[in-house]
Amino acid sequence: MTFNDRTTPLSLLATRRSAKARDLVAPGPDEAELRQMLEIATRTPDHGKLAPWRFVVVPQDARDALAAALVEAYRAEKPGAGRMELDTMDQFSRYAPTLVVVLASPKLASKIPLWEQELSVGAATMNLEHAAHAMGYAACWLTGWAAFSDAVRDLFGAASERIAGFVFIGTPSRELEERPRPDLDRVVSTWTGAV
Numbered sequence: 418m419t420f421n422d423r424t425t426p427l428s429l430l431a432t433r434r435s436a437k438a439r440d441l442v443a444p445g446p447d448e449a450e451l452r453q454m455l456e457i458a459t460r461t462p463d464h465g466k467l468a469p470w471r472f473v474v475v476p477q478d479a480r481d482a483l484a485a486a487l488v489e490a491y492r493a494e495k496p497g498a499g500r501m502e503l504d505t506m507d508q509f510s511r512y513a514p515t516l517v518v519v520l521a522s523p524k525l526a527s528k529i530p531l532w533e534q535e536l537s538v539g540a541a542t543m544n545l546e547h548a549a550h551a552m553g554y555a556a557c558w559l560t561g562w563a564a565f566s567d568a569v570r571d572l573f574g575a576a577s578e579r580i581a582g583f584v585f586i587g588t589p590s591r592e593l594e595e596r597p598r599p600d601l602d603r604v605v606s607t608w609t610g611a612v
């Protein structure tokens with residue numbers, strides 16, 4: 418299969434494949450391309466027009482600072498952490514030419530349920546990935562420990578916000594491989610109305 422086949426919109430959707438974040442290298446999107454990706458990401462179903470998401474770009478020249486902050490936060494939470502675990506945090510911070518931290522930024526005073534706002538965050542993140550792939554790059558959506566750390570969240574947002582994901586974007590340095598996909602009949606059924 419040719420992955421991320423941009424011949425038609427349908428072929429792109431049908432062949433979309435993430436890359437491994439650690440395999441993403443230059444070139445990544447330039448400033449104008451990234452802005453366009455983010456604009457596409459915001460064109461997302463959003464009940465109540467609340468924009469319950471935010472996108473924080475972490476440029477290359479801020480990656481040392483991110484690595485230091487992640488290592489410090491990890492060490493503070495896990496004082497017994499070994500060198501390998503800390504190196505993993507450091508490496509995570511340096512993946513890919515482009516990194517966008519997607520935040521769930523719910524409007525808690527709204528009558529729109531939090532659940533619906535969180536669904537919109539997932540949709541916006543997926544749209545960001547689709548935009549990246551449509552522009553000829555590959556993306557990878559990761560969470561992991563950092564996404565659930567309040568100390569890491571505090572780097573990017575307020576206490577009411579959550580990290581929905583770290584979206585790494587760049588060019589895959591190796592061929593993408595398919596991963597198992599669900600058997601459609603296990604996840605799709607027809608409700609006939611019979612009770």
Ligand SMILES: Cc1cc2nc3c(=O)[nH]c(=O)nc-3n(C[C@H](O)[C@H](O)[C@H](O)COP(=O)(O)O)c2cc1C
Nearest residue numbers: 433434435436556557558559560561562581582596
């Ligand atoms: C909310 C969320 C968090 C994820 N976090 C991780 C992660 O931490 N590590 C990982 O290997 N994959 C993670 N994934 C999965 C990858 O982003 C990716 O979707 C998966 O490898 C399947 O590839 P595909 O996008 O080509 O279908 C996450 C996916 C979602 C939706």
